[in-house]
Amino acid sequence: TQMPEDPGFLLVVPKYPLEVTDSALELAALIRLREDHDLIGTDPLVLPELNELTAVAREHLHRVLAQLTDLSRPTAHYFSQRESIRVLEGQPLSEVLSKLTDNRFPQTPRIVNEQVVRHRLTRPMVNARKKVIIGILEHTGSPALGFSGMTTADASIYRTVLEHTGLYREHNGVWGWAEPNELKHQDRALSEVWSIFKTFFSEPAAKQKLVEKLVLQLIQPPFGLRRGVLPILFAAALRAFGKAIAVRRDGLYLTDILASEIEEICSEPQRFTVQVIELDEVTRLSLIGIV
Numbered sequence: 001t002q003m004p005e006d007p008g009f010l011l012v013v014p015k016y017p018l019e020v021t022d023s024a025l026e027l028a029a030l031i032r033l034r035e036d037h038d039l040i041g042t043d044p045l046v047l048p049e050l051n052e053l054t055a056v057a058r059e060h061l062h063r064v065l066a067q068l069t070d071l072s073r074p075t076a077h078y079f080s081q082r083e084s085i086r087v088l089e090g091q092p093l094s095e096v097l098s099k100l101t102d103n104r105f106p107q108t109p110r111i112v113n114e115q116v117v118r119h120r121l122t123r124p125m126v127n128a129r130k131k132v133i134i135g136i137l138e139h140t141g142s143p144a145l146g147f148s149g150m151t152t153a154d155a156s157i158y159r160t161v162l163e164h165t166g167l168y169r170e171h172n173g174v175w176g177w178a179e180p181n182e183l184k185h186q187d188r189a190l191s192e193v194w195s196i197f198k199t200f201f202s203e204p205a206a207k208q209k210l211v212e213k214l215v216l217q218l219i220q221p222p223f224g225l226r227r228g229v230l231p232i233l234f235a236a237a238l239r240a241f242g243k244a245i246a247v248r249r250d251g252l253y254l255t256d257i258l259a260s261e262i263e264e265i266c267s268e269p270q271r272f273t274v275q276v277i278e279l280d281e282v283t284r285l286s287l288i289g290i291v
Contacts, residue, residue, distance in 0.1 A: 105224035197237030
């Protein structure tokens with residue numbers, strides 16, 4: 001079998017045979033027994049007993065396989081991109097994996113908030129994220145989006161994702177969103193991601209733009225954005241660059257975009273499209289006059 005070129009793929013080859021066959025067969029047999037409704041129906045104690053045995057068997061198999069990730073003992077060889085990985089004695093596996101991840105996602109923006117930079121958020125963090133999105137949609141132009149001096153979870157998200165990164169800033173007494181080139185000296189990767197968002201929301205195209213394509217571009221290598229932070233950046237880019245756009249869900253135009261719509265757009269992007277409308281100078285000035 002040819003080894004994948006993906007730098008995120010780690011091939012582990014045991015130096016010595018591991019006693020996994022019996023453990024794996026036992027676990028597979030117990031899982032099959034739990035699916036036998038006739039057997040389970042014979043006694044109400046059967047399923048709890050099978051669940052306990054399955055948990056024990058799974059833990060035993062885990063301990064056997066854990067030998068492959070115990071770098072304190074020379075139990076395996078490690079390969080990535082067809083190259084052998086040199087592992088120093090006592091070196092943590094997390095350090096090895098971190099280097100592989102850096103190679104796979106070299107352009108991941110630096111956002112220091114482990115509670116939101118993840119694929120799945122806790123319920124309290126989902127609620128906090130929604131408050132930040134509301135702040136973005138309703139209070140752009142206000143100092144710190146209204147979160148100044150607050151010590152709540154939503155204020156922490158605002159500061160770490162938007163203010164400390166330089167995305168939302170004060171310039172000559174005016175608060176607003178940064179341009180991509182203004183972020184280069186602070187975080188070149190974030191500048192690139194922000195540029196992608198700007199292109200998506202501001203450059204007209206012959207066809208409606210697929211939100212799913214944008215999301216896939218951002219969560220896959222080389223950027224690797226986490227889905228937890230994506231709605232915040234999407235909402236920010238929408239307010240920063242979406243001056244003349246039409247957002248559609250299942251082909252139907254959205255008359256208003258609320259925080260709940262932003263979260264739905266990012267969780268089900270295949271349902272949404274964005275059309276950037278090209279405005280001539282006369283129309284643009286007329287619209288500015290109306291506003």
